[in-house]
Amino acid sequence: MTRCYLPGRTKMRWLKAFILCLLALCVLLLLHHYKVLYHRLMVRELKASGNFKALRFLWTLPTGTHFLETGESHQDQVNMETDWGDQQPDEANGIPRTLPDPEGPSGELHKRSFRLGDDPTPYFVRTKSGASCFREGTKMDSPQLGDRGHEARMGGRKTLHAHQEETKGRSDLGKRPVQCVCRPGWHGPNCGIPTMVQHSNLPTKGRLVPRKVPRRVVNAININHEFDLLHARFHELADVVDLFLVCESNFTAYGGAKPLHFLHLLLNGTYNYVRHKLLYVFLDHFPQGGQQNGWIADDYLRTFLTQNGMSRVKGARPDDVFLIDDADEIPAREGVLFLKLYDGWTEPVSVHMRKSLYGFFWKQPGTLDILSACTVAMLFSVYKGDGISLRRREYYNMPGFRTYENRTGQMLLKWSIGSPVHYAGWHCSWCFRPDGIYYKLVSAQNGDFPRWGDYAEKRDLNYIKKLIQTGGWFDGTVGMYPSTDLKEPMFAPKYILKNFQRYKYLLQNPYF
Incomplete structure (x- = not known):
């Protein structure tokens, strides 16, 4: 008896076979990615244990400064002078426009090096x-x-520490x-x-x-006049960050000359509580083309900060953490401490930050997800030692991307500390008193148009006070802000909350 197969059954069998092939392919892909991730994590564990000598690198920076090998441990740090000596103040405001005398007790601060040592804290x-x-x-x-x-x-x-x-x-x-x-x-x-x-x-x-031995964390910042927020950053991160690279220029982002405000505060002892972790980076020139295109000047600040600052850091290891922020971006301590103490996370790393305008009382919707951290190895292998490249998100298109992946046996998977509902830091934009906002307006780069500092009415202090009162913007719009409470989690950095009177203008609207 001859059997007859219906066309519908034949199609169903082919469909089942096709689905099974797809499932098998998916399983193979998952196994491949798991194998790569597992290999990467094993590499990190071996590297942390000190038994994998093949992973030692000798990094040579453009200036000729070398990072020491991974196996070396250093406890000594730069001996900052206790006597800063006499300065040459500007006659108008007492703020130095030039660096200290190279032969004086302060030495050439912008040429000093810093040797990273292991963190002895019993975590x-x-x-x-x-x-x-x-x-x-x-x-x-x-x-x-x-x-x-x-x-x-x-x-x-x-x-x-293990x-x-x-x-x-x-x-x-x-x-x-x-x-x-x-x-x-x-x-x-x-x-x-x-x-x-x-x-x-x-x-x-x-x-x-x-980890058996904590990573060392280097935090790089450009500073203009965000000094209250800088204090908050230092108090938030000083016990987990091993070195702050702080860059200051005697030019504004617009190209005009300005005094070295941070240097003045550094020399008069304002930052004595953290100066053993500070390395001063001085940008004494304005980039060519920066006045015509303000984005050139904006990018160059981070490029110079990273290349000059890291060239003076001794003893850095490939798996140390490099973290770069703007002065108004403060990552939370817990997230940075995690990067320092744990193996197994991928890179690069961004941070979900609570967004505020004029003060923490005007909370903006959502978060600002800032790409800002990676290992020292990735910084030089992929980003070529340029901090502005890290801030961008095109790392997978960079020439060193595949080479770095293949050499380390890891997949570069960008992830974010925090989430849109779990903040991992604070971004407080234009968080100054009215005179500070005025100074930011006239100093702003010539690229983020409209440049509100070019309009006389926008520079009026009474107009600026009205913006702070209403949460309005320079274009006449007023944002929709959710209600806030000083007691809510992650309202502001702990140091700011503990020093309420000093930071009251950022915690409560002063014009209500």
């Missing part, structure tokens, strides 16, 4: 129950921590892994993952492990 503690817990994120009074938890509370010295023994936990399949007891806002088996990372789009959360 993790080994408990009696065998867990490696992050001190700040762990409930040290929990009964699960035992006697060593008590030692940790009392400042005991039985600590380690990671949890995950491999040992995997080998003892019959035993339940020891967990730390986390405080609110902290997550993970070691209680070292902050909420802003836990609720981020990081694709490798399951592979995060604490």
Whole structure:
């Protein structure tokens, strides 16, 4: 008897075979990406343990300065002079227009180098129950921590900088892994993952492990006259950032001459509490074409800051963190500390920042997602040591992108600390008193049009006060702002909230 197959059944079989082939292809692709990610994480763990000598690099910067090899550890730092000596003040305002006498006790600040040393802070503690817990994120009074938890509370010295023994936990399949007891806002088996990372789009959360030796963090900033926000940054980040590169120019972004305000404050002792972590970068020229095209001047500030500043940093390792911000962008401490203490995250890294205008009382919708961090290795291999290239998002089109991926065995997957509802920092735009806004108007670059400083009525202080009062913009529009409360999470940096009277003009609308 001859069997007859209906055409519909034949089509169905072909369709099933096609779907099975597609599923097999997807599985193969997933396995390939998992293999690459796993290899990358193993490379980082080996590199952190100091047993993978093949990953040592010798970085040569354009100026001829060399980074030392990864295996070297340095505790010494630049000895900043305690006596700044006599300055040559400008007769009008007492602010120096030139750098200190090279032969004086201050030395040539803009030519000094800085040697990075390892951070000796005991971030993790080994408990009696065998867990490696992050001190700040762990409930040290929990009964699960035992006697060593008590030692940790009392400042005991039985600590380690290291990671949890995950491999040992995997080998003892019959035993339940020891967990730390986390405080609110902290997550993970070691209680070292902050909420802003836990609720981020990081694709490798399951592979995060604490490092044996913390990375060193270099934070680069250009400064004009954002000095109140600079104090807030230093107090927010000083205990986790190992070096601040602060660049100042004697030219405005428009090309006009200006005094060196930051240098004046540095010399009179204003920043003594953090000067052992400061490296002064002096830009003494205005870029060619910067007056005709203001974006040239704007980009050049970050290029010079990175290339000049990093050429004077000694002892940097390839896996150290480079972080570049504008002066009005302050990343939260917890996110930067995570980058410092953990292996397993991908790069480059951006930060979701709470957006504010004129003060933290005018909260703008959404977040500002700023691409601002990567390793030192990526900075020089992909971005060629140029900070402005990091701020852009076209890293995958850069010539060194594939080479860096292949050499390190990693996939470059950009991710963001925080999310649109979990802030990881603050962007406070035009956050000055009226005279500070006036100064920003007349100093602005010749590229972000309309250039409101060119209009006399926009420079009027009474008009500026009205803008602050209403939250309006120079084009006559008024934004829609949600209600805010000083007590809401991430309203403003902690230092600003603790010094309410000093920063009252940023915390409460002064013209209501």
